[in-house]
Amino acid sequence: MNDLLQSRLADLLLPELGVTLAQAGARIRVAELEGRAAVEVSVGFPSRWLEPWLRDAVDRLAAEAGQVVSSLTVNSRIATHAVQEKLSPLPNVRNIIAVGSGKGGVGKSTVAVNLALALAADGASVGVLDADIYGPSIPLMLGLHGRPDSPDGKTIEPMRAHGVEAMSIGLLVDQDTPMIWRGPMATSALTQLLTETRWGDLDYLILDLPPGTGDIQLTMAQKIPVAGAVVVTTPQDVATLDARKALKMFEKVEVPVLGLVENMAVHVCSNCGHAEHIFGKGGGQRMAAQYGVPLLGSLPLETNVREQGDAGVPIVAAGGNTATTHHFQLTARRVAVELAKRPQVARPLAVSLLG
CATH class of the missing domain: 3.30.300 (GMP Synthetase; Chain A, domain 3)
Incomplete structure (x- = not known):
């Protein structure tokens, strides 16, 4: 029985x-x-x-x-994944999830921040690292101000907002200061932000990458133990073409792709309720099927998402049982489940309550 x-x-x-x-x-x-x-x-x-x-x-x-x-x-029991055995692991961080895109303007940072908040709402301990050295947006989206503390002059305390830890180059320089750096300087800055931040005990660290397939992404693959990647696209052909490049880039540097997120999939008029696929329909689903990866979520184009991000209170943190919040929650759960299927670092089994 x-x-x-x-x-x-x-x-x-x-x-x-x-x-x-x-x-x-x-x-x-x-x-x-x-x-x-x-x-x-x-x-x-x-x-x-x-x-x-x-x-x-x-x-x-x-x-x-x-x-x-x-x-x-x-x-x-959120396990540490096998990549930690290949690259130098970060103390206290069990899994790093990279969120990338082939081009800018697809809402990658919006997706990254709301995924982090949705995972935290489900009970995980989560951090966000803004890896976009040239165009950091995480401080604005999380409503962070001021400078992080450095207790010993060598390491940095992450800042906290809405229940997650966060670090960004944007917290260390003036808002209007352009980062006029060559590639090696930018990649060095990313490595320092990652390794010199005093992260707490994290189940997931969400790495918000800059768009494209350049120096930052290569450094990430060589030096950072990334457990999996999420590729963000919008439905139109020009966006999925660039997203394909991002997906193939992750494959070449041996970072497992957990799946695709299709952002701005449909717009529902707030006045009349008419649904319109402004950027085309089904591009993410076709790409996912072509490359044999899951479509983790199909997110709407909604004014409130942009307004909440600009106000420093992302839509998942704003509360309320909205359809868009639910889409983000489901997407985050699919990401976590996909990662849970991946090879894990062996560790002693916990004692069962059933004996």
């Missing part, structure tokens, strides 16, 4: 994510305690959203099998 319940739980489709618990790498144990079933589910992604849904599903499946559930335990 326990094996039947365990099998049925493994086949449960995670809501709106299109994968089962088993496909997402969950470990499920069912034990009999005094004639009742004790269920333990361990997952490799933030699970704050999962437990209420899973509790209802477990009770329903147990009732169908003629069982009663005495307890449900959901454990979230």
